[in-house]
Amino acid sequence: MHNEKNKQNFKVVKQLVFAAVMMFGFGYALVPLYNIFCDITGLNGRLDTEAAKVEKLDIDQNRWVTVEFVSSLNADMPWKFRPVVSKMKVRPGEPSKVSYVAKNISNKAITGNAVPSVSPGQAAKYFTKTECFCFTQQELKAGEEKEMPVVFIVDKNLPKRINTVTLSYTFFNSPAAKQEKSVVSMVNK
Amino acid sequence: MSDHKPTGIGRWIFSTNHKDIGTMYLWFSFLMLFIGGGMAMIIRAELYQPGMQLIDPDFFNQMTTLHGLIMVFGVIMPAFVGFANWLVPMMIGAPDMALPRMNNMSFWLLPFAFGTLISTLFMEGSAPNFGWTFYAPLSTTYGPPSTDYFIFGVHLMGISSIMGSINVIVTILNMRAPGMTLMKMPIFVWTWLITAFLLIAVMPVLAGVVTMMLTDRNFGTSFFEAAGGGDPVMFQHVFWFFGHPEVYIMILPSFGIISQIIPTFARKKLFGYSSMVYATASIAILSFIVWAHHMYTVGMPLAGELFFMLATMLIAVPTGVKVFNWVTTMWRGSLTFETPMLFAVAFVILFTIGGFSGLMMSITPVDFQYHDTYFIVAHFHYVLVTGALFAIFAGAYYWLPKWTGNMYDETLGKWHFWISVVSVNVLFFPMHFLGLAGMPRRIPDYALQFSDYNQMASIGGFVFGGIQLLFLYIVIKCIKGGEKASDQVWEGAEGLEFEQLPSPAPFHSFDTPPQVK
Numbered sequence: 001m002h003n004e005k006n007k008q009n010f011k012v013v014k015q016l017v018f019a020a021v022m023m024f025g026f027g028y029a030l031v032p033l034y035n036i037f038c039d040i041t042g043l044n045g046r047l048d049t050e051a052a053k054v055e056k057l058d059i060d061q062n063r064w065v066t067v068e069f070v071s072s073l074n075a076d077m078p079w080k081f082r083p084v085v086s087k088m089k090v091r092p093g094e095p096s097k098v099s100y101v102a103k104n105i106s107n108k109a110i111t112g113n114a115v116p117s118v119s120p121g122q123a124a125k126y127f128t129k130t131e132c133f134c135f136t137q138q139e140l141k142a143g144e145e146k147e148m149p150v151v152f153i154v155d156k157n158l159p160k161r162i163n164t165v166t167l168s169y170t171f172f173n174s175p176a177a178k179q180e181k182s183v184v185s186m187v188n189k
Numbered sequence: 190m191s192d193h194k195p196t197g198i199g200r201w202i203f204s205t206n207h208k209d210i211g212t213m214y215l216w217f218s219f220l221m222l223f224i225g226g227g228m229a230m231i232i233r234a235e236l237y238q239p240g241m242q243l244i245d246p247d248f249f250n251q252m253t254t255l256h257g258l259i260m261v262f263g264v265i266m267p268a269f270v271g272f273a274n275w276l277v278p279m280m281i282g283a284p285d286m287a288l289p290r291m292n293n294m295s296f297w298l299l300p301f302a303f304g305t306l307i308s309t310l311f312m313e314g315s316a317p318n319f320g321w322t323f324y325a326p327l328s329t330t331y332g333p334p335s336t337d338y339f340i341f342g343v344h345l346m347g348i349s350s351i352m353g354s355i356n357v358i359v360t361i362l363n364m365r366a367p368g369m370t371l372m373k374m375p376i377f378v379w380t381w382l383i384t385a386f387l388l389i390a391v392m393p394v395l396a397g398v399v400t401m402m403l404t405d406r407n408f409g410t411s412f413f414e415a416a417g418g419g420d421p422v423m424f425q426h427v428f429w430f431f432g433h434p435e436v437y438i439m440i441l442p443s444f445g446i447i448s449q450i451i452p453t454f455a456r457k458k459l460f461g462y463s464s465m466v467y468a469t470a471s472i473a474i475l476s477f478i479v480w481a482h483h484m485y486t487v488g489m490p491l492a493g494e495l496f497f498m499l500a501t502m503l504i505a506v507p508t509g510v511k512v513f514n515w516v517t518t519m520w521r522g523s524l525t526f527e528t529p530m531l532f533a534v535a536f537v538i539l540f541t542i543g544g545f546s547g548l549m550m551s552i553t554p555v556d557f558q559y560h561d562t563y564f565i566v567a568h569f570h571y572v573l574v575t576g577a578l579f580a581i582f583a584g585a586y587y588w589l590p591k592w593t594g595n596m597y598d599e600t601l602g603k604w605h606f607w608i609s610v611v612s613v614n615v616l617f618f619p620m621h622f623l624g625l626a627g628m629p630r631r632i633p634d635y636a637l638q639f640s641d642y643n644q645m646a647s648i649g650g651f652v653f654g655g656i657q658l659l660f661l662y663i664v665i666k667c668i669k670g671g672e673k674a675s676d677q678v679w680e681g682a683e684g685l686e687f688e689q690l691p692s693p694a695p696f697h698s699f700d701t702p703p704q705v706k
Contacts, residue, residue, distance in 0.1 A: 009363050013359055016354075016358060019390070024397050026393075027395075
């Protein structure tokens with residue numbers, strides 16, 4: 001029974017169904033869009049996941065910036081993890097090296113993934129790493145301890161009001177453990 | 190006009206009639222009100238005193254989660270769809286909704302969706318216990334096995350809402366009687382047109398977010414898991430991108446109902462019809478750009494916090510326009526205070542109070558104190574209970590005589606109103622103080638200094654919950670009989686349903702389109 005009225009109705013129905021499907025796609029598109037927005041605006045304190053290449057060094061000899069080092073572990077991670085030093089003073093523009101030490105205290109080999117973060121968030125744009133254990137997965141055999149270096153440069157354009165930058169790493173167990181973890185089952189064990 | 194109805198259970202299972210489907214939505218919503226309300230009674234009973242007396246903390250979390258899900262998705266939204274189904278065709282002079290068979294499926298999805306959701310209480314592990322906002326990773330990594338059924342239920346409800354909205358939009362755009370231009374439509378129809386667009390825009394995003402949850406839980410993706418490169422904060426962004434328009438979806442139809450009722454009992458036309466339309470549309474559009482005011486404390490940069498604060502404050506402006514217009518409609522009107530008008534006036538006052546607490550929280554630095562305390566619990570219960578739910582009560586009293594042909598018992602209606610309005614304030618007003626004093630939300634036990642106000646709230650809660658049984662009695666009594674209602678029902682009532690249809694409205698109405706002046 002497709003008379004004129006029905007055709008008009010179905011035309012609008014098709015447009016609305018199309019809109020609904022597009023909005024579902026938009027929901028998924030928000031995932032990369034979220035990252036793109038952070039990249040473009042420089043918000044969120046994210047760092048690059050690859051080594052930066054530095055051609056020329058441009059060092060500001062008139063300024064010191066304090067860099068602090070913090071470490072943490074995800075709940076699934078049976079490792080010990082700490083920085084070798086907790087802070088150092090650096091010249092903006094000058095490559096500096098620091099090490100973190102990780103030890104696998106469990107009885108099987110575990111591969112870890114370190115995720116970095118810089119605070120304050122505005123400083124992230126001015127913090128580059130030319131070498132970092134966070135660029136690759138790190139495997140430690142049972143009981144193994146390893147020293148892992150990071151070489152970083154604080155850009156000399158770091159705003160004058162920021163004098164302390166904190167670099168934090170969190171080690172996750174990777175591949176991400178997909179065990180069923182319900183609070184209730186943990187409580188009722 | 191024919192009044193011949195199909196018979197038996199098939200009349201309901203296979204219905205393609207907007208009035209019957211509207212009735213089913215409304216009864217479904219009423220049933221869910223008692224189920225979700227029962228859960229609230231359990232919550233308030235446990236919170237009556239400090240210490241754990243009646244239930245264990247995990248069950249408490251299941252109650253708060255299901256209470257929220259049932260009230261949002263099972264009471265408020267279906268009730269408004271029920272009103273849309275009953276009223277939109279009659280108000281625009283159409284014989285039925287544009288897609289009657291899809292209308293049937295839209296309704297029947299809901300009992301299945303909520304059957305699934307409520308059955309999670311009986312599943313191994315527990316029912317969902319992570320709050321109705323189901324943030325990752327609590328819901329993804331640490332959610333009980335029933336979470337996947339919760340996701341399935343949300344998918345079904347979402348499909349139901351999207352199909353219902355498509356039906357509403359097509360009906361309103363294509364099936365108005367000749368002479369009824371858009372700016373001549375009853376304001377309730379406008380609010381549903383706008384609400385339907387909001388639903389189509391954001392329910393699919395909710396579907397996306399729960400699908401991402403499903404694949405994170407079962408198919409190895411890491412949308413929300415930092416270990417795999419994902420981000421738990423992104424869950425909140427995507428959820429609230431849906432969530433904020435959702436709360437406007439839950440309130441705009443109430444604005445429409447109140448805008449129909451106040452002019453009738455003031456015997457005066459709605460003040461500023463076109464500004465009401467534009468204000469509703471502005472609220473809807475603005476609702477897309479304020480979502481992160483639910484997330485001020487996640488660690489957003491200053492620029493983000495400022496943007497969302499200013500945009501959120503801006504929404505108060507068109508909302509204020511509406512409140513002023515309702516008051517102005519009453520000004521120098523010829524007022525009588527039958528039950529629908531009592532609920533409508535209470536709505537204007539109490540919804541505004543809820544709006545004030547919302548405005549307080551829009552200010553980012555002070556929200557740092559209010560966030561996730563009982564202050565927000567007070568806010569949203571004021572706007573949703575004394576707001577949306579009171580509008581639903583008002584609309585039920587207002588249109589029941591048209592739907593059934595019988596007047597409801599006015600004395601009992603007034604009892605329902607007065608006991609409700611007093612008890613609801615005893616229930617929710619103290620929560621402002623609890624929040625300001627620092628009581629967090631979603632906790633089964635609390636520090637001793639919060640005892641008195643919690644006890645007060647619980648008493649208010651028991652009375653408020655109990656008196657809804659009177660409302661059930663009033664509705665059933667009205668359906669079964671009562672003083673016969675005239676066609677116009679109310680002296681000041683205008684609109685096609687009151688001017689051109691008898692009471693009760695016939696099973697098929699406007700088989701031929703009416704003339705619209």
